[in-house]
Amino acid sequence: MDKQNRRQFIRTGIRWILFGGMALVAGDLIFRKGEPLFGKNRKSGPTVWQLDPAKCIQCGRCATNCVKTPSAVKCTHAYSMCGYCNLCSGYFKPETKTLDTGAEKQLCPVSAIKRTFVEDPFYEYTIDEALCIGCGKCVKGCGAFGNGSLQLQVRHHLCDNCNDCSIARNCPSGAFSRVQLTDPYLLKGFGKKNL
Amino acid sequence: MRHKTVIVFILLILGIFLPSVMGVQRFPKPEFESGYVEPETQFPVPRAEFLAWMDVAVLLLSLSLATFLVLKKRSRLGVFWLSLFSLAYFGFYRQGCVCSIGAIQNVTLALFSGSYTIPLTVLFFFLVPLVFTLLFGRTFCAAVCPFGAFQDLVAVKPMPMGAWLNAFLGMIPYLYLGLALLFAATATDFIICRYDPFVGIFRMNASFGMFLFAGVLLLSGIFIARPYCRFLCPYGVLLNWLSRFSWKHMNITPAECIQCRLCENACPYDAIDFPQTKKDPAGRRKQVNRLILLALLLPLLVLGGAWTGGLIHSTLSGVNSKVRLARLLQTASVSKDQPEPPEITAFRSSGIAQQQLMAEVATIEHDFLTGSRIFGGFIGLVFGMTLIGLVRTPYRTDYVPNRGTCFSCAKCMDYCPVIKS
Incomplete structure (x- = not known):
């Protein structure tokens, strides 16, 4: 075996070892739990980021830490939980006396909540997603004194689904996690079938 | 009306003393008499799964095409157009996520963490370029990676860097890879994604610091061709080592090297090994x-x-x-006056x-x-x-691409006057 052939032989050998190594990594990842990733109970679909409102403390970082401006996290209104209060603690600043839509009375810094009269004494509250910055001020108010029907959620038509979510990294309560694409939303007190 | 307000106020005051747990039905849902229909909460769907598989398909196709263009057609022009397509698709359309470079961390996290399961598409993004490199050299870098394509566009006046500078700056990717593996294995952070300089440009949205970083890279990229690929890219470390043992690899000349020295300055990345026929020049x-x-x-x-x-x-x-x-x-109790x-x-x-x-x-x-x-x-x-x-001064008779650092971009091929008979 001359020098050139020997080199070729070693090179080929290492190549097969490297192939084997890659196959091992792939095999370990695919068959790890004794069940192939592409099996029936597969959990290997693409993932998306989910905000768990039960853990969220409305610190306001969703508004400032998203790579998108404005943030892809927005207030989501679960109407079926709403009490349609006239004195909405998610809409009005505390100690507001006259309940009208004056900007100085609203908790929302960008007036993204629309208040419309339904029937005495009920009002409907709608989130204008184009305006909402995801600061969670209304969520805090609604959760403290109301039903908690206003909740922060990652809105998936806006989310870029970064591999390393910048909000998740900065979330103080660990409310963000990767979930399967099939179950992207999670609202408290809201039937799963509706999502 | 007045009564209701009073009740609401009482409830509000009670609410202060109640544990402020979310999702408590403090106020029952009203029974509307006016025929009001409650609107439905909207849940916009994320990007569909089949689109993620389409990305994998585009990756496979463009890698195959890149390999064909480099190894069979030896066409720099083809590689150039394909790299533009990759920049448009993986860069500006897909906005850089998920990419093969970042997928290193997903694989590491999945290997070390019990709870994280890697999506199959991400596993493919990690493995497919590795397999191609082990077979054909770094054709992924040549025309499929949007980062490489982007930097190739600005490399107007590349300058040779010298062996020592190349070697020492070339250690940074190992450092970066090591740190990325450490942080991913401990489920701490994905630093490759966090400090990704170009994704901000693809999205036209990033912090000032990251834009500055990208600007510095692109400006220095005018003189130092592909600075990210050569002196930062952690995936490049893996590709470098796989490419050294690749089954096939592009060559500068289609036939026999005639030592004409025309390709000496052809490579903007200093990836051409010159002939070294004198044994041990230092003695x-x-x-x-x-x-x-x-x-x-x-x-x-x-x-x-x-x-x-x-x-x-x-x-x-x-x-x-x-x-x-x-x-x-542990330190919080010391400073009580701060929030x-x-x-x-x-x-x-x-x-x-x-x-x-x-x-x-x-x-x-x-x-x-x-x-x-x-x-x-x-x-x-x-x-x-x-x-x-x-x-080390390995013995070499011809001008050959360095199998580790060569991006298989085919730029040197046009410099070779040899025609395959």
């Missing part, structure tokens, strides 16, 4: 002495690296959010016992100690091997 004795010295130095470098790694492990573990929280909790950090508020309301957190953090700290030592030793090894690589 046989001197050469052997140098290699023996370096071989003796190598274990010392590894040990020194591991020792240094052990020293800095608590600095590195400070990146982990749980470790940070534990350290915050409580939200981390502590969240921890207090989570109901997790402090001992449980401390136990968890102790495990993480221990993992970091082990990981930092391995990381340090690895860097020592890389440093030693780089020195040995600089001293």
Whole structure:
């Protein structure tokens, strides 16, 4: 075996070892739990980021830490939980006396909540997603004194689904996690079938 | 009406004293008499799964096409147009996520963490370019990676860097890869994504610092071709080593090299190895002495690296959010006049016992100690091997692409006057 052939032989050998190594990594990842990733109970679909409102403390970082401006996290209104209060603690600043839509009375810094009269004494509250910055001020108010029907959620038509979510990294309560694409939303007190 | 307001107020005052748990039905849903229909909460769907598989298909197709263009057609023009397509698709349309470079961290996290399962599409993004490189060389870098394509566009006036500068700057990717693996394995952070310079440009949205970083890279990229690929890219480390043992690899000349020296300055990345027919130009004795010295130095470098790694492990573990929280909790009682950090508020309301957190953090700290030592030793090894690589003068008769650093971009091919008969 001359020098050139020997080199070729070693090179080929290492190549097969490297192939084997890659196959091992792939095999370990695919068959790890004794069940192939592409099996029936597969959990290997693409993932998306989910905000768990039960853990969220409305610190306001969703508004400032998203790579998108404005943030892809927005207030989501679960109407079926709403009490349609006239004195909405998610809409009005505390100690507001006259309940009208004056900007100085609203908790929302960008007036993204629309208040419309339904029937005495009920009002409907709608989130204008184009305006909402995801600061969670209304969520805090609604959760403290109301039903908690206003909740922060990652809105998936806006989310870029970064591999390393910048909000998740900065979330103080660990409310963000990767979930399967099939179950992207999670609202408290809201039937799963509706999502 | 007045009655209701009073009740609401009483309930509000009660609400202050009630535990402020979310989702409490404090006010029953009204029974509307006006026929009002409650609107439905909208849940916009994320990007469909089949589109993720389409990305994998585009990756496979463009890699195959790149390989065909480089190895069979030897067409620089084809590679150029394909790289523009990749820049448009993986860069500006897909906005850079998920990419093969970042997928290193998903794979590492999945290997080390019990709870994280890697999506198959991400696994494909990690493995497919590796397999192609082991077969055909780094054709992924040539025309499929949007980062490479982007930097190739600005490389107007590339300058040779010299072997020593190339070798020393070339150690940064190992450092970056080592850190990325350490942070991904401990489920701390994905630093490759966090400090990704070009994704901000693809999205036209990034912090000022990241835009500045991208600007510096692109401006220096005018003179130093592909600075990210050569001196930062952690995936490039893997591709470099796989490419060295590749089954096929592009060559500068289609037939026999005639030593015309026309390609000497063709490569903007200093990836052409020149002929080296004189055995040991520094003298046989001197050469052997140098290699023996370096071989003796190598274990010392590894040990020194591991020792240094052990020293800095608590600095590195400070990146982990749980470790940070534990350290915050220990120092929080000192400064009572400042508002409580939200981390502590969240921890207090989570109901997790402090001992449980401390136990968890102790495990993480221990993992970091082990990981930092391995990381340090690895860097020592890389440093030693780089020195040995600089001293070695392998025998070579022709102008050939360096299998490790060559991006298979086919730029040198047009310089070769040899025509295949």
